[in-house]
Amino acid sequence: MIIRLDNVGIAVRDIEEAISFFTDLGLSLVGRDTVSGEWADTAVGLDGNHAKIAVLQTPDGHGRLEFFEYLHPDAIETQPTQPNEIGMHRVAFAVDDIEESLAIAARHGCHPLRAVATYQDIYKLTYLRGPSGILVMLAQELKP
Incomplete structure (x- = not known):
């Protein structure tokens, strides 16, 4: 069995802000879209899922980040992750x-x-x- 990391997905408040920051650091925008519909609801597990997405890639082509700005359901604000919290770290x-x-x-x-x-x-x-x-x-x- 072959397995490789494809990307890390991150929900953001403002997709344009995220694209600007990470492209300025040197990543390149691979693609962007708006997704919704039954397939998106099924894949993500959210009814009425509707989001703007963007995929950025590192210059070596091995690392990708996928950003989501949720239009529906509303994004849920949380406190920023602390370095010692369990879960997605950095x-x-x-x-x-x-x-x-x-x-x-x-x-x-x-x-x-x-x-x-x-x-x-x-x-x-x-x-x-x-x-x-x-x-x-x-x-x-x-x-x-």
Whole structure:
């Protein structure tokens, strides 16, 4: 049996904001659509499911995020996930310049939860809140 991760789906408040943030970080928009109908109700398990969707891809083509902005039923606001909560934790990206990536995030009003940390002279990394409170980790590998 072959299995591969296709994408991670994330419900967002504003799909345009999410697309803007993640494309500025370097992902590319693969496609977008509006979905509804019986097939969508069946697949997702929500009656009257109607959502805008967008798929973004990392430059290497191996990672994808699929964003959903629910039109019906209404999206349910929750508190942003904390790093120690059970469940969907964060989306992590390897970047070649963490300072440049943080400057891009800052232009979207997104800043580290604390600061950039160095892990055993291997990585510089930080967590930040992206659009809709998405917890995002940025990590830059340190070259010897």
